[in-house]
Amino acid sequence: MKRIIRFDRAFVPAIALSLTLIAAGMAGYFMMGFNLGVDFQAGINQYVQLAYPALEVSYTGKGNAVLSISEKGNAAIVFSGAEVEARTVDFDIRTGTIGDFAAKVDAIENVDVKVLDGGTLPAALVVPTYQGDFNLATGTVLIHRTPRDDNELFAPIDRVRAAAGTVGTVSVQSIGDKAKQQFIIRVQDDKKDADFGVNASVKIRQALESAFGAGKVVVMKTDTVDQRFSKDLSKNALWLVLATLGVIMIYSTLRFKLQYAIGAVLAIAHDALIMIGFIVWTRMEFNTSSIAAILTILGYSINDTIVIFDRVREDRRLAPNESFTNIMNKSITETMSRTIITILTTMLAVLALFIFTTGSIKDFSLALLVGLVSGTYSTVFIATAFAKFWDDVSVKRMEKKAIVRHDAHHPPKKEAKAALQPAK
Numbered sequence: 178m179k180r181i182i183r184f185d186r187a188f189v190p191a192i193a194l195s196l197t198l199i200a201a202g203m204a205g206y207f208m209m210g211f212n213l214g215v216d217f218q219a220g221i222n223q224y225v226q227l228a229y230p231a232l233e234v235s236y237t238g239k240g241n242a243v244l245s246i247s248e249k250g251n252a253a254i255v256f257s258g259a260e261v262e263a264r265t266v267d268f269d270i271r272t273g274t275i276g277d278f279a280a281k282v283d284a285i286e287n288v289d290v291k292v293l294d295g296g297t298l299p300a301a302l303v304v305p306t307y308q309g310d311f312n313l314a315t316g317t318v319l320i321h322r323t324p325r326d327d328n329e330l331f332a333p334i335d336r337v338r339a340a341a342g343t344v345g346t347v348s349v350q351s352i353g354d355k356a357k358q359q360f361i362i363r364v365q366d367d368k369k370d371a372d373f374g375v376n377a378s379v380k381i382r383q384a385l386e387s388a389f390g391a392g393k394v395v396v397m398k399t400d401t402v403d404q405r406f407s408k409d410l411s412k413n414a415l416w417l418v419l420a421t422l423g424v425i426m427i428y429s430t431l432r433f434k435l436q437y438a439i440g441a442v443l444a445i446a447h448d449a450l451i452m453i454g455f456i457v458w459t460r461m462e463f464n465t466s467s468i469a470a471i472l473t474i475l476g477y478s479i480n481d482t483i484v485i486f487d488r489v490r491e492d493r494r495l496a497p498n499e500s501f502t503n504i505m506n507k508s509i510t511e512t513m514s515r516t517i518i519t520i521l522t523t524m525l526a527v528l529a530l531f532i533f534t535t536g537s538i539k540d541f542s543l544a545l546l547v548g549l550v551s552g553t554y555s556t557v558f559i560a561t562a563f564a565k566f567w568d569d570v571s572v573k574r575m576e577k578k579a580i581v582r583h584d585a586h587h588p589p590k591k592e593a594k595a596a597l598q599p600a601k
Contacts, residue, residue: 188565201454212457223399223400228304228395229321229323245311251268252269252270275295294322304322304395335535337362340389344380348362418475421472429486441560448475448548453471474544474545478552478553485561489564516553523549530542
């Protein structure tokens with residue numbers, strides 16, 4: 178017979194440890210608060226792409242000439258104005274070279290094109306006009322190209338983060354294909370500049386061009402995050418976590434019993450508080466990735482808890498006369514190998530993320546590592562401990578009722594004998 182581990186002997190020390198860690202985390206929160214990322218503070222989100230200047234295009238004719246390049250590989254110049262004939266000239270840049278595209282555009286009357294770099298490279302490398310079409314009548318515009326291969330990549334995220342960091346409190350996130358070198362740069366509004374949105378955008382561009390070279394920055398889009406939006410985001414994040422706890426409570430009650438449901442919710446609330454304490458004391462940036470990590474761990478923890486509670490229910494059905502403590506120890510022991518294998522394989526994947534990534538993904542994976550340990554611990558020592566406590570209270574209550582019922586039906590002998598004496 179497999180040896181049963183007496184997990185119940187560690188319940189009291191485990192609960193004391195958890196209460197100490199949670200108290201320390203709450204103390205840190207009230208003393209220092211979160212190191213809020215710009216997701217939860219007013220500021221700007223600037224989407225940029227770092228690329229090579231490939232063409233210079235200008236227009237010397239009358240009216241307007243607007244150049245647009247789509248992500249699908251189509252380009253067009255639209256001519257309009259009172260003194261010119263309205264017309265559109267289309268180009269297909271999915272085939273041919275950048276030089277071929279330049280020659281076609283240069284062939285148009287009053288449009289001048291100068292090839293700066295990559296004339297023999299595929300035209301498909303040309304960067305689209307993300308932020309709006311270029312009005313060639315207002316002056317010379319730069320058309321960029323993406324790197325041809327990994328050897329031409331010149332903007333690793335660490336260097337981008339270092340360059341943008343000169344602007345103020347920032348966070349940098351890589352987006353899209355690595356070869357395109359696209360980033361979101363979030364800058365916090367420190368309330369010292371009345372025209373923060375415009376000035377911060379200019380400073381970001383200047384900082385990046387200082388680090389990587391003039392003309393290599395393409396501003397794709399700029400979003401402004403005001404104070405009200407950041408407050409709403411914080412409030413919604415809190416409600417999201419509370420709603421998750423409520424849904425898990427309902428689900429666990431329907432699937433098991435109330436004692437199991439409360440134990441499961443206490444366990445995942447424990448995990449959330451432990452992760453919050455870790456984030457506070459390590460001064461890790463608290464942003465949307467942190468919320469994602471917390472919700473991910475809540476899902477992982479409740480899955481592990483349900484597996485153990487399901488085994489407890491089966492073992493109790495097979496041995497109805499066995500004490501709940503023995504059944505619980507047996508069930509945890511039976512599922513322990515599965516728990517260990519699951520957490521180790523999950524941690525290997527998360528550890529790879531932690532080692533080989535940077536920025537918010539690295540912080541996300543570190544929070545997950547802490548949460549995985551906490552989730553496994555809370556399932557064994559918090560959820561089941563509450564279920565045992567509930568069962569112990571229920572048994573004592575039933576024993577007390579049985580004693581009262583017995584005393585009511587069987588009065589003491591002296592009282593019974595006195596009851597038989599005739600009244601004087």
